Amino acid sequence: MKFAVLVFPGSNCDIDCYKAVEDTIGEPVDYVWHTATDLSAYDCILVPGGFSYGDYLRCGAISRFAPVMAEVAKAAEEGKYILGICNGFQILTEAGLLPGTLRRNMSLKFRCHDTVLRVENNQNPFTTGYLPGQEIKIPIAHGEGNYYCDEATHAKLKENNQIIFRYVGNPNGSLDDIAGISNERGNVVGMMPHPERAVDSLLGSEDGKLMFTSILKAWRDRHESASVR
């Protein structure tokens, strides 16, 4: 399984994402620059956190028009796995690959600490390793992680089981305590907390590891069942 970590000017969690793949599952992983126009070689695309384009205008608003994003949309359409973390989540919502948007934290403070998340949907390819309702410790680091969508979208998210994680103790004012969601099909996931920063007990938590092992398992299940041996 081959991973791409997108790199925008201002990405600063790209190395963490790369290392998380390398250290937790040891699958091949490449940095892919925002000007790239071909992602066909990759099975999973990680859109890392940071401050792409300085977050000028709005978080993710400018990056959404980077050449590589057309390829990300194509990959999403093809059913490839895409995970946007923090700024990556903001970029995916701006690109319309995930519904809603991220607003300024209710407290107006930049929040940088561990949070407890509840796994609301463990049937998603990124979360099959977790137990339903499992509480996990994953850090956050953001100023604009206050998830918002309109009522109709919210109803749809609930109906389709697209709410993947909720905060236990809402740190930013997110609607319905939402910490992470998926698209309708489930192959595109966005979350404000950083699972790539929780892959070793030295970092304070290993709870993020299961997202990487889950996605590898999902990919293997899909591909091994398709191949004749």
Added chain:
Amino acid sequence: MIKATVYVTIKQSVLDPQGVAVQGALHSMGFEEVQSVRIGKYMELQLDTSDRNEAEARVKDMCEKLLANTVVEDYRFELEG
């Protein structure tokens, strides 16, 4: 040349935490008459065109695509020249 002035504000139905913080500051300074504060963005665009209709359509397109996130923001603009 046409000058476009674009105003982007958070929708009335959506809480504006910055506005609430500034309102609180104004109240604590004694400006108690302040009922609400909405904070937005102000942008000036110089357009290399003299066709007002075209400019209007283009600026609307810019607002919809990039300048405002219509999930939570409203926009309006004025054209001069």
